[in-house]
Amino acid sequence: MKPVEIIGVASGLGARDPGCAAGPGSVEQSGLVPGLRQQACDIAWRTTLHPATGLSPLAGIQVLCADLAREVRTTIDHNRLPLVIGGDHSCAIGTWSGAAQALREQGALGLIWIDAHMDSHTPQTTPSGAIHGMPLAVLLGFGAPELVDITNFSPKILPAHVCLIGVRSFESGEANLLQRLGVRIFFMAEVKQRGIAAVMAEALTIAQHGTAGFGISIDLDAFNPKESPGVGTPVGHGLHHLALDKTLRGILHHPRLVALELAEYNPLRDQNQRSLRLVEDLLGAFCRQNKT
Numbered sequence: 001m002k003p004v005e006i007i008g009v010a011s012g013l014g015a016r017d018p019g020c021a022a023g024p025g026s027v028e029q030s031g032l033v034p035g036l037r038q039q040a041c042d043i044a045w046r047t048t049l050h051p052a053t054g055l056s057p058l059a060g061i062q063v064l065c066a067d068l069a070r071e072v073r074t075t076i077d078h079n080r081l082p083l084v085i086g087g088d089h090s091c092a093i094g095t096w097s098g099a100a101q102a103l104r105e106q107g108a109l110g111l112i113w114i115d116a117h118m119d120s121h122t123p124q125t126t127p128s129g130a131i132h133g134m135p136l137a138v139l140l141g142f143g144a145p146e147l148v149d150i151t152n153f154s155p156k157i158l159p160a161h162v163c164l165i166g167v168r169s170f171e172s173g174e175a176n177l178l179q180r181l182g183v184r185i186f187f188m189a190e191v192k193q194r195g196i197a198a199v200m201a202e203a204l205t206i207a208q209h210g211t212a213g214f215g216i217s218i219d220l221d222a223f224n225p226k227e228s229p230g231v232g233t234p235v236g237h238g239l240h241h242l243a244l245d246k247t248l249r250g251i252l253h254h255p256r257l258v259a260l261e262l263a264e265y266n267p268l269r270d271q272n273q274r275s276l277r278l279v280e281d282l283l284g285a286f287c288r289q290n291k292t
Ligand SMILES: [Mn+2]
Pocket: 089, 115, 117, 119, 132, 219
């Protein structure tokens, strides 16, 4: 396994409830990282980025995601695996812009997006104006130029190289964009019908076909709110986290995984630290040596 370096993104600028800005601090203080190190997982906390004050959400996210993209690119260039812990999901703009840039000379970036939502609005289609509803569209080349143009090339990811898992809440504008682009969406109904293992196997094929490497972005609202209450926009009937633990066990050892992201953890909305424990379980499973 490549050494894993955590990059916290202490920002809620992209969400209506900014409480997820406290997410990385809560994870860092939880003792999770020392616990993983005791299990022989080579993981360390590299840094936590904070948004500048006094800027609009758009300008603040632009600066923050440009910084994050640099951190992620540098980490990958040093043959380490960035684990980004948000913060609201607008951090994905920085994470995957940096990963795409690091990989660019070798080839394209694949991405598996695990989320209750599509996060594929543009400023023209968004009902809320919140930028955490837009990062996937930005990465595909649609949205505010301030965000689309981070790292000076676009799109970061081609529609054929990305897929979504667990979607069950969306608006027509973003659905139309993804449908027009031909992006594969594994809606929650399909996950329930086929099982997460079959869906993930297909997702891993999509993310690796014609790419030089792939990433996984996990929004904690993908899970059942009972298992993960600590999120800003919970939606019922989600993924079971133990099933995902099992399906992605040992994924940090995958030779073509370039980065991993966990977003939207909001400790202010958590109950009995259930979401925090879920993050701990997920990372423990991802670090496991053994697939069985
Ligand atoms: Mn999301």
